[in-house]
Amino acid sequence: MSRCRWFLMKSSIMELYNLSIRAAHDLISKKQVSSLELTKATLDHIHNTDPHINAFVTVADELALEQARQADRRLQTGAKVTPLTGIPFAVKDCISTNAVRTTCSSKILENYIPQYNATVIDRLADAGAVLVGKHNMDEFGMGSSCENSAFFITHNPWDLERVPGGSSGGSAAAVTASMGAFALGEDTGGSIRMPASFCNVTGLKTTYGRVSRYGLIALVSSFDSIGPMARDAYDCATVLQVIAGQDPHDATSLPAPVPDYLQNLEKPVKGLRLGIPKEYFQAGMEPGVESSIRAAIRTLEELGMEIREVSLPHTKYGLPVYYLVLFAEASANLARFDGTRFGLSVIEGAENVIDLYLQTRRAGFGPEVKRRIMLGAYVLSAGYYDAYYLKAQKVRTLLRQDFDAAFELCDALVAPTCPTTAFKLGEKTDDPLTMYLSDIYVVATNPAGVPALSLPCGFSNAMPVGMQLIGKHLSEDVLLQIGYAYQSVTDWHLKRPVIV
Amino acid sequence: MTPQEPAKIDFTIDANMVKHVAFLVRLGILEEEAQAFSHQFTAIIDYFHLLNEVDTQNVKPACETSSTQNVMRPDEMQPSMSRQDFMKNVPHQDGPFVQVPLVFDEE
Numbered sequence: 163m164s165r166c167r168w169f170l171m172k173s174s175i176m177e178l179y180n181l182s183i184r185a186a187h188d189l190i191s192k193k194q195v196s197s198l199e200l201t202k203a204t205l206d207h208i209h210n211t212d213p214h215i216n217a218f219v220t221v222a223d224e225l226a227l228e229q230a231r232q233a234d235r236r237l238q239t240g241a242k243v244t245p246l247t248g249i250p251f252a253v254k255d256c257i258s259t260n261a262v263r264t265t266c267s268s269k270i271l272e273n274y275i276p277q278y279n280a281t282v283i284d285r286l287a288d289a290g291a292v293l294v295g296k297h298n299m300d301e302f303g304m305g306s307s308c309e310n311s312a313f314f315i316t317h318n319p320w321d322l323e324r325v326p327g328g329s330s331g332g333s334a335a336a337v338t339a340s341m342g343a344f345a346l347g348e349d350t351g352g353s354i355r356m357p358a359s360f361c362n363v364t365g366l367k368t369t370y371g372r373v374s375r376y377g378l379i380a381l382v383s384s385f386d387s388i389g390p391m392a393r394d395a396y397d398c399a400t401v402l403q404v405i406a407g408q409d410p411h412d413a414t415s416l417p418a419p420v421p422d423y424l425q426n427l428e429k430p431v432k433g434l435r436l437g438i439p440k441e442y443f444q445a446g447m448e449p450g451v452e453s454s455i456r457a458a459i460r461t462l463e464e465l466g467m468e469i470r471e472v473s474l475p476h477t478k479y480g481l482p483v484y485y486l487v488l489f490a491e492a493s494a495n496l497a498r499f500d501g502t503r504f505g506l507s508v509i510e511g512a513e514n515v516i517d518l519y520l521q522t523r524r525a526g527f528g529p530e531v532k533r534r535i536m537l538g539a540y541v542l543s544a545g546y547y548d549a550y551y552l553k554a555q556k557v558r559t560l561l562r563q564d565f566d567a568a569f570e571l572c573d574a575l576v577a578p579t580c581p582t583t584a585f586k587l588g589e590k591t592d593d594p595l596t597m598y599l600s601d602i603y604v605v606a607t608n609p610a611g612v613p614a615l616s617l618p619c620g621f622s623n624a625m626p627v628g629m630q631l632i633g634k635h636l637s638e639d640v641l642l643q644i645g646y647a648y649q650s651v652t653d654w655h656l657k658r659p660v661i662v
Numbered sequence: 663m664t665p666q667e668p669a670k671i672d673f674t675i676d677a678n679m680v681k682h683v684a685f686l687v688r689l690g691i692l693e694e695e696a697q698a699f700s701h702q703f704t705a706i707i708d709y710f711h712l713l714n715e716v717d718t719q720n721v722k723p724a725c726e727t728s729s730t731q732n733v734m735r736p737d738e739m740q741p742s743m744s745r746q747d748f749m750k751n752v753p754h755q756d757g758p759f760v761q762v763p764l765v766f767d768e769e
Binding site: 274275277278370371384385410413414476478479482483485486493497500501502503504505506507509512513514515516517518519520521523524527529532533535536537538539540541543550552553554555556557558559560562594595598609611 | 675679680683684685686687688689690691695699702703705706707709710712713714715716718721722723724725726727733735743747748750751752753754760762763764765
């Protein structure tokens with residue numbers, strides 16, 4: 163082995179787990195590093211680091227090593243090598259993985275082992291990616307801080323006393339701490355973008371229907387969107403390329419052709435119109451967040467984008483619409499957890515099947531899940547349906563019309579992802595309504611079904627700030643193009659936490 | 663953006679209502695839980711009255727998120743999960759059957 167190669171090996175093996183997808187693929191495809199080396203380095207890093215963070219519910223060492231060996235065989239023969247072949251990743255624990263425990267961070271699914279893969283997992287496996295584990299989350303996605311996990315809380319790697327955001331908090335914490343090259347999160351009302359913002363990660367909420375939901379344990383069937391969380395927009399594009407597209411198992415997945423996201427990244431953004439929704443820049447925003455977003459907008463302007471103010475007049479109604487529809491759909495979706503076919507079953511002392519349901523659901527669900535199931539039944543009940551659920555669905559139409567009108571005037575919108583940086587653990591757990599209000603900038607996109615990309619854009623009091631770009635339906639290519647252009651002239655996304 | 667004060671409506675969800683709803687959704691809850699939920703539900707539902715500000719006359723409710731077209735496929739048999747795989751997660755089994763406690767009264 164030449165001296166030069168030895169230096170490369172030594173320096174890269176020491177930090178192999180830090181590599182982006184693009185950098186890792188470069189080394190793997192040149193056979194300078196094997197997938198097994200990369201995967202072992204990642205697993206070792208997880209076992210050393212995660213005890214401080216608690217991002218993982220399950221680490222699948224044996225499965226990961228076996229997949230890495232398979233990837234290396236593929237690389238040896240050169241057959242079916244993709245940009246993800248041999249790359250370690252993990253997913254939020256609401257995405258079904260065959261033979262790997264899938265819990266939704268709930269006691270009711272604590273020992274549930276799916277007998278099939280979600281479509282996104284099958285597609286990543288076909289591409290040769292290496293699944294290393296499953297990420298902690300707010301129970302069933304219900305939360306904004308990852309503190310609602312039934313197992314343990316996840317700490318923000320930038321400050322272990324603070325939350326990572328939620329509900330894909332484990333995924334964001336893992337990616338920023340280099341425990342896997344990328345993650346799949348799931349966004350029902352900010353659950354990819356908010357933790358991405360709190361943890362300095364690039365995260366994409368895809369257009370509703372762009373990515374198959376088959377095998378995703380449903381929270382809100384008309385909002386849920388799976389998307390990538392990664393080091394940068396380039397890596398998000400690489401993952402989206404693999405997971406996007408119609409799936410016969412999900413009738414709501416869209417037949418629209420999947421563009422070449424990577425090829426599109428290099429297009430200049432000069433002349434693209436960027437809208438600033440004035441309703442997203444009002445009192446209550448942390449000053450360091452606002453100054454970071456304003457500076458990012460100036461950078462985008464310097465790149466040649468045309469900046470204009472727009473209005474989304476129903477913005478303040480986004481939060482009640484979002485939560486009303488969420489309660490209603492979640493209440494219906496979670497009826498399937500009844501202790502008869504899978505998951506927890508508390509049968510002792512049950513005289514009839516109703517007792518089984520009452521006992522199982524009492525023991526299996528945490529307080530936030532119970533709250534939302536009951537509130538959902540309440541807003542759907544005969545006397546209140548028109549006043550709450552139907553009213554919310556009508557205002558939802560107006561929210562969508564706001565976006566439609568704005569996208570007549572611009573190609574994308576820019577806004578803060580969250581009004582603040584990551585808050586302290588325990589700060590909002592006693593008051594559910596205050597916790598709900600932290601989602602104020604991220605919830606409106608999901609009732610409208612539009613895509614949004616959260617990007618690192620600065621720091622406020624030493625904590626990361628995220629900016630979100632919102633686009634019209636199926637404009638992921640444009641959002642990634644703008645994100646790539648921004649990250650080509652900034653280095654916020656390259657900053658990593660020092661974990662003590 | 664600060665949340666607007668919702669329109670004030672004299673409104674409470676009491677503990678009895680909470681217990682009633684809990685039974686409807688088949689959740690066992692304790693008396694003290696019902697009390698705590700009662701206060702939280704009142705605050706949360708009260709916040710939703712903010713929507714009363716919006717004029718929704720002649721507005722159609724949103725019934726779909728991204729497409730208005732029905733998705734059709736040929737009605738053909740396809741392989742699905744095997745009984746053996748399905749039964750691996752069933753907590754109480756009696757031979758080839760899923761076992762549950764009494765569903766109907768014996769009368």
